[in-house]
Amino acid sequence: MVKSFKQRLNNLDTTFIFAVLFTAIISIVTTWLMVSYLFNEIVQGILYPYSDYPVIVSSTADILIIPGFIAMWLAVFIGIADILLKLFENTFYEKLKSKLGYAVGIVLIISIIAFVTNYFTWQVAAHSNGYTQCDSGSKLLMGSKISSAWSKEEYLCNDYNVDKLLSTGTHDQVVEVARYLKSN
Amino acid sequence: MPGPFFNELPQNHPSIKREKLRSSLESDFNKHQTDIFVLTQDEFFKLWVAAEIARGKSLSAIKEHLSEITGLSIAQVSLASAATYGSAIKDSTSFLAIANDFRRSGNLLGKYELSVRNGKKYISFKGNHKLRNILKGTRYLASNTKVISVGIGKEALKQGAKSGFYVSIFFSITLNSINWLFEEDYRWTNWLATTTTDIVKALVGALAGIFAGLILTSATVAVVAIGLGILIGVAVSLVLNSIDERLKITKSLIKYLEEKEDKLMNQITTRIREELYRVYIVTTETIVKSIKIKVKRELSNLISELVNPW
Numbered sequence: 001m002v003k004s005f006k007q008r009l010n011n012l013d014t015t016f017i018f019a020v021l022f023t024a025i026i027s028i029v030t031t032w033l034m035v036s037y038l039f040n041e042i043v044q045g046i047l048y049p050y051s052d053y054p055v056i057v058s059s060t061a062d063i064l065i066i067p068g069f070i071a072m073w074l075a076v077f078i079g080i081a082d083i084l085l086k087l088f089e090n091t092f093y094e095k096l097k098s099k100l101g102y103a104v105g106i107v108l109i110i111s112i113i114a115f116v117t118n119y120f121t122w123q124v125a126a127h128s129n130g131y132t133q134c135d136s137g138s139k140l141l142m143g144s145k146i147s148s149a150w151s152k153e154e155y156l157c158n159d160y161n162v163d164k165l166l167s168t169g170t171h172d173q174v175v176e177v178a179r180y181l182k183s184n
Numbered sequence: 185m186p187g188p189f190f191n192e193l194p195q196n197h198p199s200i201k202r203e204k205l206r207s208s209l210e211s212d213f214n215k216h217q218t219d220i221f222v223l224t225q226d227e228f229f230k231l232w233v234a235a236e237i238a239r240g241k242s243l244s245a246i247k248e249h250l251s252e253i254t255g256l257s258i259a260q261v262s263l264a265s266a267a268t269y270g271s272a273i274k275d276s277t278s279f280l281a282i283a284n285d286f287r288r289s290g291n292l293l294g295k296y297e298l299s300v301r302n303g304k305k306y307i308s309f310k311g312n313h314k315l316r317n318i319l320k321g322t323r324y325l326a327s328n329t330k331v332i333s334v335g336i337g338k339e340a341l342k343q344g345a346k347s348g349f350y351v352s353i354f355f356s357i358t359l360n361s362i363n364w365l366f367e368e369d370y371r372w373t374n375w376l377a378t379t380t381t382d383i384v385k386a387l388v389g390a391l392a393g394i395f396a397g398l399i400l401t402s403a404t405v406a407v408v409a410i411g412l413g414i415l416i417g418v419a420v421s422l423v424l425n426s427i428d429e430r431l432k433i434t435k436s437l438i439k440y441l442e443e444k445e446d447k448l449m450n451q452i453t454t455r456i457r458e459e460l461y462r463v464y465i466v467t468t469e470t471i472v473k474s475i476k477i478k479v480k481r482e483l484s485n486l487i488s489e490l491v492n493p494w
Contacts, residue, residue, distance in 0.1 A: 016402075019395035026392050030423055038426055061422060068419020071412045072396060079399040101403035108411045143363050143370055143378060145356070146425065168429035 008087050020079030027072040034069060042066060044171045046118060048150075049125035053178045055140070055156055056131060057169040059147040063118045067111030074104050126150055139163040156181075221315065225279060225305040232282050234318045235291055253281045283307060291315055344410065345397075348417060349390040356382035373445065377437035385424040393417025 030038075042065060048056035078100045085093035126133075131150040134140050134157035140149035147169045149157065156162050165180055166173045223231060236246045250256070279298075286292040296309035360378050363370045397413025404412075428434055 016398065019398045022395045023392065023399060026420060030420075033423060033427070037430070038423065041426065061418070062426070064415060065419045065422050065426075068416050068422075071416055072392075072419070075396040075399045075412070075416070078403040082399070082402045097403045101400075101408075104400060104404050104412055105408045108408055108415065111415055137367075139369075142367055143360070143374055145359055145382075146422070147429075167435060168432055170426075170429050 005087065008089070012083060012086060016079065017083065020076060020083065023072055023079065024076045027069070027076050030065075030069050030072065034065075038065065041171050044174075046122070048174075049122055049129050049131060053174050054153065054181050055149060055151045055162060055166060055174065055177045056126070057141065057147050057166075057174060058122060058126070058133070058150055059169070060119045060122050061115070061146055063114055064111060067107050067114065071104055071107050071111075074100055074107065078104070140166055141169050144169065220308065221311045222306055222308045225307070228279075228307050229282065231315065231318065232286055235286070235289065235315065238318050239289075249285075250282075253285050255281075279305070279307075283309075345390040345394040345413070345417065348393065348414070349386050352386035352389075352421075353383060356386070371442075373438050373441035377434050377441055381428055381434045381437065385421045385428070388424060389417040389421035392420040 042062050045057070045059055045062050048058070078097055081093045081097045081100065084090070085097065130152050132152075132154065134149040134151055134154075138149070138157035139160070140151075140157050140163055141147050142163075149166065149169070151157050161180065162177055165177045221231075233246060236249065237243075241249070283292065283296055287296075291311055292309045296307055299306050299308070357379055360375045360382075364372065364375045393413040393416050396416040397409050400409040400412055
């Protein structure tokens with residue numbers, strides 16, 4: 001029995017449409033954040049161990065934002081392809097969906113590899129470049145669950161002024177700390 | 185000189201025999217390959233209809249067959265297939281009749297199990313692998329049943345995200361409490377502000393994970409959909425965390441709570457001071473008054489003694 005367009009439109013799952021809309025909104029907001037500062041922040045975070053900053057911040061999980069961001073957009077495209085497939089019953093959308101399905105699988109594998117690799121290489125590189133992790137009792141980034149401060153000089157981990165400048169651990173703050181220590 | 189296979193018949197040549205063995209193994213493997221299906225009553229009926237169509241039966245022949253095995257009239261069966269599939273098998277007897285017919289046709293292997301979850305009837309069974317192709321070819325079943333057959337549906341995703349949310353909250357509260365206990369500068373204001381923002385981050389992350397997972401189940405296998413659902417949930421929480429770090433939301437909340445605390449403490453101190461002052465004034469006044477009275481009384485006694493010594 002061939003269904004009319006109106007019937008197919010009525011048969012669309014509202015939860016699914018809402019899910020696509022929600023994911024699309026989150027993806028757009030994340031894209032805007034990525035362009036404005038987030039991508040730079042993540043890249044700087046990966047490159048910290050090779051830098052000359054006296055105090056650096058480790059948030060190795062941040063690398064997951066990039067594959068997560070790609071996966072979000074892929075999910076949006078899959079959702080749109082699924083809705084279009086249900087509406088127009090065109091095999092092109094089915095093929096597109098299956099191709100995107102493969103792509104998300106690849107993204108998942110890449111994200112796992114990237115995360116594990118970054119986690120280990122970051123620490124090895126930081127140690128070999130003279131950085132040591134500030135211990136849990138130190139002042140810097142106190143209370144943070146995913147970020148930790150690393151320093152070339154141990155005393156900096158308990159420096160009151162450094163703590164004031166490095167309040168949350170963004171890249172701007174890392175640069176500011178370096179500038180402050182250079183001027184003194 | 186005759187070749188090594190001179191006395192062998194062409195069909196017994198090793199290369200042909202190997203090919204025969206391979207195809208025989210393949211067919212044996214396919215014959216014995218089974219899948220586990222978990223379907224709702226409605227989906228099961230649709231699968232039965234799809235299997236009948238795959239066997240080359242016409243719609244009218246299917247209706248007749250359905251009428252035969254369920255004992256329902258053709259009119260009832262027609263109505264069922266035209267409006268909502270599955271309404272014909274709302275009663276358990278018809279449902280069981282169809283299940284038995286499915287078993288006779290070799291699609292349902294071994295025992296099947298009927299269960300009721302959230303008011304919905306489900307049937308789970310080991311099925312012939314050919315059913316997989318039927319599922320793929322049937323639009324409705326492909327978008328619903330295939331997912332359920334590997335153990336993940338909307339509900340499973342929701343449950344996963346819910347437990348993920350609870351785990352994040354549990355860890356957040358535990359870690360914040362440890363910080364409160366052991367860090368000198370970590371106060372109740374830090375605990376309250378950090379826990380509050382952590383709950384918001386975990387909630388938005390879990391929602392993003394559920395919705396993205398829900399979309400992905402329509403295009404990829406369950407394991408990948410779950411994995412990416414988790415990845416997206418984590419990524420969204422990390423993005424929110426970076427926004428928090430950049431805009432210093434938690435820090436501002438801590439500052440706000442501390443200001444409120446200071447204000448409240450000041451108010452309390454001022455009040456206490458005022459009350460103390462009032463008590464001081466009243467006490468002083470009372471003491472002065474009683475001294476005055478005492479002095480007055482003593483003086484009048486003295487005067488009276490002086491005036492009248494006898």
